Amino acid sequence: MNKSLRKAVIAGNWKMNKTPAETKPFIEELKPLVADADCDVVICVPFVDLQAALEATEGSNIKVGAENCYWEKSGAFSGEVSADMLASMGVPYVVIGHSERRAYFGETDETVNKRVRGAIDSGLTVILCVGEVLEQREQGITEEIVGMQTKVALGGVSKEELDKVIIAYEPVWAIGTGKTATPDQAQEVNHYIRTVIADLYDEEAAQAITIQYGGSMNDKNADELVSKEDVDGGLIGGASLVAEKFSAIVKAASNG
Ligand code: PEP
Numbered sequence: 688m689n690k691s692l693r694k695a696v697i698a699g700n701w702k703m704n705k706t707p708a709e710t711k712p713f714i715e716e717l718k719p720l721v722a723d724a725d726c727d728v729v730i731c732v733p734f735v736d737l738q739a740a741l742e743a744t745e746g747s748n749i750k751v752g753a754e755n756c757y758w759e760k761s762g763a764f765s766g767e768v769s770a771d772m773l774a775s776m777g778v779p780y781v782v783i784g785h786s787e788r789r790a791y792f793g794e795t796d797e798t799v800n801k802r803v804r805g806a807i808d809s810g811l812t813v814i815l816c817v818g819e820v821l822e823q824r825e826q827g828i829t830e831e832i833v834g835m836q837t838k839v840a841l842g843g844v845s846k847e848e849l850d851k852v853i854i855a856y857e858p859v860w861a862i863g864t865g866k867t868a869t870p871d872q873a874q875e876v877n878h879y880i881r882t883v884i885a886d887l888y889d890e891e892a893a894q895a896i897t898i899q900y901g902g903s904m905n906d907k908n909a910d911e912l913v914s915k916e917d918v919d920g921g922l923i924g925g926a927s928l929v930a931e932k933f934s935a936i937v938k939a940a941s942n943g
Pocket of ligand 1: 702903922
């Protein structure tokens with residue numbers, strides 16, 4: 688299998704932006720702009736926006752995701768939202784292990800693994816984020832960090848379940864900073880992650896899995912990034928809040 692046979696996915700991550708009232712008009716604006724996309728289009732939104740996003744995207748090619756979920760199905764976990772709850776709403780995707788969750792909310796590789804497990808058990812497709820911080824890149828340990836994050840997060844996940852997993856390589860130093868990884872840097876690490884998947888599973892699994900790049904991807908740099916052999920689309924933060932910019936990235940991935 689080669690790149691052209693893998694599914695490219697462009698996913699927006701709204702982070703803590705937009706209200707339910709802002710969600711509908713945004714999606715109405717986005718729908719015609721991405722209607723001809725030749726890649727999967729996902730928007731991951733705050734929990735409170737999910738219902739509005741599901742309603743507004745109905746009948747379109749835009750899929751909806753959450754930005755996190757908890758691994759237990761229900762119980763005394765105030766403030767958390769379970770994967771089962773998301774699935775019951777008809778939400779098909781969830782971002783797990785975003786660097787902001789790791790940096791500000793105490794997520795560890797182990798809790799990321801539990802969330803991945805819980806999400807897959809509930810039938811969700813996971814967008815699993817991995818990536819090194821600047822110090823780690825400067826120390827030359829990017830592959831060790833990203834390899835470990837990937838291995839721990841996928842603990843207990845079978846080869847058959849991998850079709851419910853998308854990996855997003857997101858160098859932390861590139862997220863929200865305007866400092867994008869070069870296409871070669873993105874390619875190098877995405878390729879490395881594919882070798883990790885080959886080691887964990889096999890070559891077939893490695894060739895089939897979608898591995899995105901994320902980190903200040905925008906309408907200007909997307910073309911070059913998504914044209915790389917091992918870059919199967921992107922996870923987009925800031926630029927996903929502007930329909931024209933986000934749709935331009937979708938177009939780049941459709942061509943790439
Ligand atoms: C993200 O939130 O995953 C992200 C990549 O953000 P940005 O595109 O703003 O760097």
